[in-house]
Amino acid sequence: MLRPEPMMYFRVIVPSAYETELIDALISLGAIHLNPHAYRLSLSLPPLLQAVLEGRVGPNELDVDAALDVIRRNLSESDKLRLEFEAKYREYRELEGLRAVLLRLKDWGVEPVVFRSGDKPVVFKLFTGSRSGVERAIRRLSGLKVICRSAPLDGEAALLVVYPRWAEAAVSDATEGAGLRELALPDSLKVPMDEALRAMEQEMLRKRRELLEVLSEVANLMKSAVEYEYASRLELLEQLSKLCRDAPRRLRELREALVDLAALEVCAKLLRGELPPESLGDGVGQIVVRVRGLISRGREEEALGLLPPKVAERLRPVILKVEELEASMRFTEGLAREVAEEVEKEIASARAALERAATLALVEGGVRSGALLRACNERLRKALGWVDRLLRGEITAEVPPAKDRLILLNKLSEEVTERSQEAEAVVNVVRKAREEVLSGAGNLPDEDALEQLVVAVERCLESLERLLSYGPFIEASIRAQSLIGELRIFRNRRVYIAEGWIPKRFAAQLETCVRERIPRVLYLKVWRLRPGEAAPVKPRVRGMLRYLSKLAYSRDVPSYWEVDPSLLFIALFAAMYGMMFGDIGLGAIILGLGAWLYASKRGLLGMSPESVRFLGSLMVLCGASSMAFGAAYGVAFLVRAWEPALLSPIHDVGKMIEVALIFGVAQLVLAMSLSVVNYLLARDYFGAVFSGTGLLGLTYYIVGVYLAYNVAMSGFDLGCLLREDLLPLTALEGALLVLIPASHAIRALLGHRGEATEGFIELMELLIAYPANSLSYIRLAAFAIAHEIFGVLAEAMAESMGLIPSLVFANLVVLVIEGFAVGIQALRLVYYEFSTKFLRGGGFFFQPLHLSASEEG
Known part of the structure; x- marks a missing residue:
């Protein structure tokens, strides 16, 4: 319980074709915590393209050969950008060849200006070709009055021939016969050598910029493609997740619409005589008969008195209309018979509207409570049961088939959206029909219309149930999709990487699951964590302890290589609360309120249900502890109920302070012992021994407490420290006070940064913090004494207000004010005096993709 569940680290690599199978395997296992990393975009692109996007490659740093290789590996032969890059690459290579020629001419001491055309008697020409061809040409020219210079050039050879103009034909025959090609320098390079080299460097730089621009365009396009593919999948999953979160609201609306439809149907059956009023039961049928009878006899006002006030108010205009029409009947005797009949029809129509509205208002309550649902048709009852089952979450979780999964999910998203719109239209139609009937302005829908509305609701329920059955998979997929990395290797091939932590007990299950579900696994390894490696913390707490452990984790989450202090936090907090607030009567009230909050499972005063359960569990703990100490103190509702079993805080003040100090010393010794254990778990043996909270610090504290006790017992005479029996301990205390900071100073001299500052801080803690922390526990006695003083008050x-009222008043004040203040004091002692001695924190909780069946077990 004091250590988190053992974890192991895993890494899985599969070809990109099996990404879906990888996600399915991880989700089916569930109890894994994926490690987020930057594989997706930083490694899914070739490193050169990633460097270009990040601006780490400029024209001068560009490796054009590597760039050409990347282009050819990732783009097809007919791709426009590839063709453009290859053309610019050839141009760049030609420029490199010319630069090599210029450098060779510089080695020969020949200026490019000599190649200018003119009628000079001596001609300079350059030729290139194979080395054997150059050698043949030199042999053929040896009999002529020419000068030849040759040198290797880019896998071939270059030949410079200087000859008199009259030997032009012979030189041409010799070079052509040897298979050489004339290399003509551009006119822009027929300038002095330094100027030609500068021009060549500028031209090559310009060409490199053009190559980099094309490469950057390719990188951006590939990045956009990767991001679009990833974003499209994630967007679809998030859209489905949003629909899942919206489903309960939609279901509640559909249930409301179905209830209204049921009420409309029951009302229609009653008015058509298909359903006898007596069958309604619960007295509703009798009221319906009575209301309808009053309306038919023209006693509308009496009928309104039997209806809900809001409905009666809405129907008042209809009654006024009936009264006006009846008044007008007195003046129709001299009018035409047709006019009188028309008025009578209007009166009958108004009374029929009244009867419909009154009947609907009366049966609605019974339908909503479920008492009258038996009067509805079977299809409508099944639809209502279907909605209730979905609202209760009674849905079998499913995984969509791997084949064409994205297409299926996309169709489901469109289907749910479309049918939700249909359902919204149904809700509006039903709501409008109900409102019109209740206001006396509309008729009841016929059977066919009701049937069509129910069918539309059923279609929506079918889609929503399928969506909700995929809910756990969708949520887990969003987490997995965003945490699984993509890596590009070997030309266009991509692999997907998943790595993270898994509880040791599921390690074998992971290997089996991955091997069975994925046809081809490139790499799979599960290994033990090395000391100090980061890992999530999975606490071993269940039930009410799961809520109480938040008391510790609110301070900080311990790292994987630390003792989990949650149970110690809970036990010490409860003990200190009870010690300061020992009252069996008030403790019982706190316990009762806490039990009610814990069992309510509802939000309260803006708090979430989870927070309310945490508060309830904390109050149960505090109440139980308060009752236990109250029994020991013999106190109930601030009154002495029996003789104390241990001590009375108000009568044994000195002993109470002594108990509080002993409790504090024991707590600090425990804290420093845990610190030693944490150092050992992290393989920090220096800290375990030489730290202020290590073995030396623990020894210093225990010896110091013993010496302080002897000083106090001698009337605070410091001279007692030099007594023969205490002198060795006094010397040891002084040596430890020097040794602990000195050890940090030595480490600082050996090159460990921050150790000198750490040593000074620990010296201050040894001198000031340890005594102050110990004396801080006197507040346990102070609040225990103050609690009983309220009883005396x-x-x-x-005498002035009577015993009972004074006790009630005092108990209310103590319960509200002291009960809260004592909790703060107990929390402070645990958070500051206790936890700072050993808890380093910085951990993070284990967050599984979802709670698998194996995990639930």
């Missing part, structure tokens, strides 16, 4: 007030 209540007895003093009894």
Whole structure:
């Protein structure tokens, strides 16, 4: 319980074709915590393209050969950008060849200006070709009055021939016969050598910029493609997740619409005589018969008195209309018979509207409570049961088939959206029909219309149930999709990487699951964590302890290589609360309120249900502890109920302070012992021994407490420290006070940064913090004494306001104010005095993709 569940690290690599199978395997296992990393975009692109996007490659740093290789590996032969890059690459290579020629001419001491055309008697020409061809040409020219210079050039050879103009034909025959090609320098390079080289460098730089621009365009296009593919999948999953979160609201609306439809149907059956009023039961049928009878006899006002006030108010205009029409009948005797009949029809129509509205208002309550649902048709009852089952979450979780999964999910998203719109239209139609009937302005829908509305609701329920059955998979997929990395290797091939942590007990299950579900696994390894490696913390707490452990984790989450202090936090907090607030009566009230909050499972005062359960569990713990100490103190509702079993805080003040200090010393010794254990778990043996909270610090504290006790017992005479029996301990205390900071100073001299500052801080803690922390526990006694003083105060007030009222007043004040203040004090002692001695924190909780069946077990 004091250590988190053992974890192991895993890494899985599969070809990109099996990404879906990888996600399915991880989700089916569920109890894994994926490690987020930057594989997706930083490694899914070739490193050169990633460097270009990040601006780490400029024209001068560009490796054009590597760039050409990347282009050819990732783009097809007919791709426009590839063709453009290859053309610019050839141009760049030609420029490199010319630069090599210029450098060779510079080695020969030949200026490019000599190649300018003119009528000079001596001609300079350059030729290139194979080395054997150059050698043949030199042999053929040896009989002529020419000068030849040759040198290797880019896998071939270059030949410079200087000859008199009259030998032009012979030189041409010799070079052509040897298979050489004339290399003509551009006119822009027929300038002095330094100027030609500068021009060549500028031209090559310009060409490199053009190559980099094309490469950058390719990188951006590939990045956009990767991001679009990833974003499209994630967007679809998030859209489905949003629909899942919206489903309960939609279901509640559909249930409301179905209830209204049921009420409309029951009302229609009653008015058509298909359903006898007596069958309604619960007295509703009798009221319906009575209301309809009053309306038919023209006693509308009496009928309104039997209806809900809001409905009666809405129907008042209809009654006024009936009264006006009846008044007009008195003046129709001299009018045409047709006019009188028309008025009578209007009166009958108004009374029929009244009867419909009154009947609907009366049966609605019974339908909503479920009492009258038996009067509805079977299809409508099944639809209502279907909605209730979905609202209760009674849905079998499913995984969509791997084949064409994205297409299926996309169709489901469109289907749910479309049918939700249909359902919204149904809700509006039903709501409008109900409102019109209740206001006396509309007729009841016929059977066919009701049937069509129910069918539309059923279609929506079918889609929503399928969506909700995929809900756990969708949520887990969103987490997995965003945490699984993509890596590009070997030309266009991509692999997907998943790595993270898994509880040791599921390690074998992971290997089996991955091997069975994925046809081809490139790499799979599960290994033990090395000391100090980061890992999530999975606490071993269940039930009410799961809520109480938040008391510790609110301080900080311990790292994987630390003792989990949650149970110690809970036990010490409860003990200190009870010690300061020992009262069996008030403790019982706190316990009762806490039990009610814990069992309510509802939000309260803006708090979430989870927070309310945490508060309830904390109050149960505090109440139980308060009752236990109250029994020991013999106190109930601030009144002495029996003789104390241990001590009375108000009568044994000195002993109470002594108990509080002993409790504090024991707590600090425990804290430093845990610190030693944490150092050992992290393989920090220096800290375990030489730290202020290590073995030396623990020894310093225990010896210091013993010496302080002897000083106090001698009337605070410091001279007692030099007594023969205490002198060795006094010397040891002084040596430890020097040794602990000195050890950090030595480490600082050996090159460990921050150790000198750490040593000074620990010296201050040894001198000031340890005594202050110990004395801080006196507040345990102070609040225990103050609690009983309130009882004395209540007895003093009894003379003026009576014993019972004074006790009630005092108990209310103590319960509200002291009960809260004591909790703060206990929390402070645990958070500051106790936890700072050993808890380093910085951990993070284990967050599984979802709670698998194996995990639930």
